[in-house]
Amino acid sequence: MPSASPADNQYVDFTLTEAADMVARMRREGKTVLLHCVQAHSRTPTVGALYAARHLGVPIDDALRKVNAVLPMANPNPAFVAALRRITVEGQNA
Template sequence: MLQLCKVTNALFISNARSACSDELIQQEAVTLCINVSKLQPFPASAVSTMRVPVYDDPKEDLFSHFDRCADAIQGEAERGGRSVVYCKNGRSRSATICVAYLMKHRRLSLNDALQKVKTSRHVINPNPGFMSQLERYQRVLRGRRREAK
């Protein structure tokens, strides 16, 4: 079954097959596609695109892309747009990026963000390397918030 799973009003998560369905992209009014893979295609629809070229490997560095992706999703939402984040299976890489977004811009804890994404897409399961990068991101975000006070 093809579907884009709604995480927030402006954010969806899915697998590559669903994200490349022009019908779904138009139906959900998606304006930005973030492709968290090296090999998966983009939809044919005229939408903004962003590629995060990583494999689903615990050794891959997804951490260095967290801020850029989270800010792109937030910027799109502020302009009234909607984003879909996807990888091949919509399980590990895309989930990690969605969790990072929720932690940064919705100020959720790692556990709460993970739960929110899992509620919209039950199969998510960031690999152990990505989980430890999210834990590190949580510490970084807490540090930034302390400094901002």
């Protein structure tokens, strides 16, 4: 599982946002998008949930639940979950 240490994830908000936004751009172009990481435990479900929240208007807790429903082994690390909450709250205030 990726490290939950903030020191190992200095640009996590930016990186996750860029990944979710790229998924959205590619889907707008009519492309099929497949997300993949080593085991789909942390990175893949995090990006999927953020895409749903930012681009489909799904509340982040619902997005996480929906991702976990299709990826039962999903378990985003605490640093990623904290980033999801920061990013989605900031997006609501923008």
